[in-house]
Amino acid sequence: MIQFHNVFLSYQSDAAALNDVSLKVPKGDFVFVTGPSGAGKSTLLKLVYGALSPSRGQVLVDGQNITRLTRTQIPLLRRTIGVVFQDFKLLPNRTVLENVAITLEVLGWSKRDIGKKVYHVLKQMGIEHKINATPLRLSGGEQQRVALARALVNEPKILLADEPTGNLDDENKEQILSIFREANIKGTTVVVATHDRRVIENSHRRVIVLDRGRVAEDTDVPK
Numbered sequence: 317m318i319q320f321h322n323v324f325l326s327y328q329s330d331a332a333a334l335n336d337v338s339l340k341v342p343k344g345d346f347v348f349v350t351g352p353s354g355a356g357k358s359t360l361l362k363l364v365y366g367a368l369s370p371s372r373g374q375v376l377v378d379g380q381n382i383t384r385l386t387r388t389q390i391p392l393l394r395r396t397i398g399v400v401f402q403d404f405k406l407l408p409n410r411t412v413l414e415n416v417a418i419t420l421e422v423l424g425w426s427k428r429d430i431g432k433k434v435y436h437v438l439k440q441m442g443i444e445h446k447i448n449a450t451p452l453r454l455s456g457g458e459q460q461r462v463a464l465a466r467a468l469v470n471e472p473k474i475l476l477a478d479e480p481t482g483n484l485d486d487e488n489k490e491q492i493l494s495i496f497r498e499a500n501i502k503g504t505t506v507v508v509a510t511h512d513r514r515v516i517e518n519s520h521r522r523v524i525v526l527d528r529g530r531v532a533e534d535t536d537v538p539k
């Protein structure tokens with residue numbers, strides 16, 4: 317589903333944020349990407365959803381070379397990828413319903429179908445009672461679940477999450493992880509960037525460790 321072939325990425329003239337990274341994440345996999353601050357985790361995720369292009373090397377997502385995609389093809393690729401950011405990026409003046417509905421409006425769904433689908437997803441995440449609230453009236457864990465609902469409402473092929481459990485307590489972390497597991501069981505390929513050792517250790521999943529832009533360890537690769 318995701319392939320990196322000898323990928324280098326430099327921001328302006330700085331040292332490479334990614335340095336000769338090669339990896340494959342097969343369809344249906346659930347992978348953690350970890351490593352110290354500045355190791356290149358967010359950069360790696362940004363390459364997958366076409367927010368950045370590699371300086372050298374190739375990134376293939378669902379068989380498509382992202383550097384060859386045209387301006388009109390990038391949004392089409394993004395429709396198949398759900399993204400969750402550490403700071404949620406929810407629209408503060410819109411309700412929970414409106415925040416999640418955006419994903420389906422872009423796809424041209426009818427208002428009635430959007431209402432039904434959004435309610436269903438919020439119910440799955442246990443926050444349907446907050447459907448008319450605005451994000452600032454929600455706790456951090458609730459905001460994160462709304463961000464996840466927005467990312468998952470159209471059942472994307474890939475879910476990318478950047479530090480999704482940062483600042484959450486253990487109970488909220490467990491809820492978020494169980495949402496990832498469910499999405500993965502339904503067929504979504506999941507890539508989670510995190511510093512959180514406990515989350516990684518308790519999950520028993522493949523772990524890719526980045527260090528200064530290089531793959532320092534990959535538990536999927538036989539030693």
Ligand SMILES: Nc1ncnc2c1ncn2[C@@H]1O[C@H](COP(=O)(O)OP(=O)(O)OP(=O)(O)O)[C@@H](O)[C@H]1O
Binds near residue numbers: 357
């Ligand atoms: N927009 C940018 N312009 C210039 N340099 C950047 C930019 N974004 C990231 N970098 C640099 O690229 C390197 C990798 O950054 P990245 O954000 O991918 O790391 P990270 O592993 O996600 O870090 P963190 O865990 O702190 O979020 C760092 O050295 C960072 O300073």
